[in-house]
Amino acid sequence: MAPAADKDLFDHVETTFPSLPPFSKAVPTAPLLRISLQKLANGDQSEEARLWDTCRDVGFFYLDMRMGDSGPVDVDGVKENEIDGNAILDEKDRLFELMKDMYALPAEEKVKYDRTAEGIYFGYKSFGRNILDKKGTRDRNEYWNVSKNDVLGDSEPQPNPDVIKEKRPLFASYVTHTHAITTLIMRILNDKLGLQPGTFAEWHRLHGPSGDQVRLIHVPPQPPDDRTLSNGEHTDFGSVTVLFNKVGGLQIRLPPGMNPIPPSDVDDPSTIGKVKYSQDGSEMTAEEDSEWAYVVPIPGHAVINLGDAMTKFSAGVLRSNIHRVISPPGAQADCERYSLVYFTRPEYDVKLRHLGAESEIIMEHLKKTGRENEVEEVYTSREWVNKMSLGRRDMTTWSHSGGKKMDNLRQGVKT
Numbered sequence: 001m002a003p004a005a006d007k008d009l010f011d012h013v014e015t016t017f018p019s020l021p022p023f024s025k026a027v028p029t030a031p032l033l034r035i036s037l038q039k040l041a042n043g044d045q046s047e048e049a050r051l052w053d054t055c056r057d058v059g060f061f062y063l064d065m066r067m068g069d070s071g072p073v074d075v076d077g078v079k080e081n082e083i084d085g086n087a088i089l090d091e092k093d094r095l096f097e098l099m100k101d102m103y104a105l106p107a108e109e110k111v112k113y114d115r116t117a118e119g120i121y122f123g124y125k126s127f128g129r130n131i132l133d134k135k136g137t138r139d140r141n142e143y144w145n146v147s148k149n150d151v152l153g154d155s156e157p158q159p160n161p162d163v164i165k166e167k168r169p170l171f172a173s174y175v176t177h178t179h180a181i182t183t184l185i186m187r188i189l190n191d192k193l194g195l196q197p198g199t200f201a202e203w204h205r206l207h208g209p210s211g212d213q214v215r216l217i218h219v220p221p222q223p224p225d226d227r228t229l230s231n232g233e234h235t236d237f238g239s240v241t242v243l244f245n246k247v248g249g250l251q252i253r254l255p256p257g258m259n260p261i262p263p264s265d266v267d268d269p270s271t272i273g274k275v276k277y278s279q280d281g282s283e284m285t286a287e288e289d290s291e292w293a294y295v296v297p298i299p300g301h302a303v304i305n306l307g308d309a310m311t312k313f314s315a316g317v318l319r320s321n322i323h324r325v326i327s328p329p330g331a332q333a334d335c336e337r338y339s340l341v342y343f344t345r346p347e348y349d350v351k352l353r354h355l356g357a358e359s360e361i362i363m364e365h366l367k368k369t370g371r372e373n374e375v376e377e378v379y380t381s382r383e384w385v386n387k388m389s390l391g392r393r394d395m396t397t398w399s400h401s402g403g404k405k406m407d408n409l410r411q412g413v414k415t
């Protein structure tokens with residue numbers, strides 16, 4: 001079956017952000033579904049069905065966060081699970097403003113908050129600290145990982161500069177609101193998979209100890225003659241990721257059978273220069289290149305994707321799709337690029353294993369793919385998160401950090 005996709009996506013929505021050049025018309029884009037948060041919050045069955053389909057087909061979709069005048073929606077009587085897309089959009093704008101101040105700090109001040117040597121991935125990651133591929137290519141971004149449990153006051157405060165410390169209430173509110181969105185998405189997937197009600201919720205409690213975090217990413221414009229990847233191809237290793245950005249550059253590798261939306265104007269004059277798809281300058285074949293499509297940022301919308309934990313739990317019924325970040329196409333190449341990401345991950349003690357014994361759908365899928373008797377390598381979420389995140393900071397551990405090992409997880413096959 002051809003993956004569900006919105007071919008006319010950009011005919012209906014505004015894709016230009018104030019004070020930024022428009023997204024280039026000269027590149028292929030990903031035909032992701034646009035799902036309405038308001039409809040999900042109100043229990044709309046056909047919207048839930050679209051969500052379920054797209055999480056099996058590609059595992060990436062837009063979530064329209066705008067809720068008009070409706071105000072927050074109470075989904076299950078628990079205050080912390082209240083859905084408030086408008087509040088998230090407002091808080092997201094404030095965090096984008098904050099990023100300018102954070103990254104304007106002197107480099108020697110920022111590196112004081114890099115805690116890799118202590119085995120801690122919360123804090124600052126400087127330019128080039130991560131390895132993108134087996135050749136040892138370095139990333140071209142800087143980011144800050146801010147722990148959920150820290151900003152909610154569940155754990156000892158991590159060292160952070162005043163610009164971040166002063167905004168703890170904003171982070172706490174953003175995390176609470178965004179976590180509620182991921183709870184709702186996982187509740188729908190939980191029920192569609194036929195799992196015992198509340199299985200995913202119990203493993204992703206707001207105050208549960210976990211590697212959940214906000215990541216604030218900054219990528220400066222790259223030199224015109226050297227425009228390439230800033231973050232290499234990867235899958236996210238957690239459960240559900242909520243991403244906001246304004247400048248393009250994110251690409252997904254399209255699943256088999258899903259075609260990109262072709263460029264609407266190949267001669268778009270705003271498209272200047274060409275990006276290289278590998279940092280050592282080697283050209284990708286046209287065929288390899290054609291597998292990738294840009295995810296166009298849309299105002300008022302988050303990009304949501306599933307991570308490896310959901311693929312593991314569902315034995316591949318749900319898809320954790322490969323993506324990467326490249327120099328923004330067209331005139332946006334000269335812009336500072338900021339992204340705001342919220343990652344949920346299973347609580348530290350949860351074992352990452354398939355739930356075939358708990359779900360007929362998952363068991364059927366295991367049988368169909370000849371894996372019902374396969375012995376799994378089981379990690380706890382804590383082991384997995386450490387291996388995946390810190391492993392990318394050192395060449396000796398890179399190959400264990402999701403390089404090739406993840407291939408089977410990435411290929412979520414539809415049952």
Ligand SMILES: O=C(O)CCC(=O)C(=O)O
Nearest residue numbers: 217236245250325339341
């Ligand atoms: O910056 C982006 O658009 C995506 C970032 C991302 O994929 C990540 O941090 O895992």
Ligand SMILES: [Fe+2]
Nearest residue numbers: 234235236323
């Ligand atoms: Fe990612």
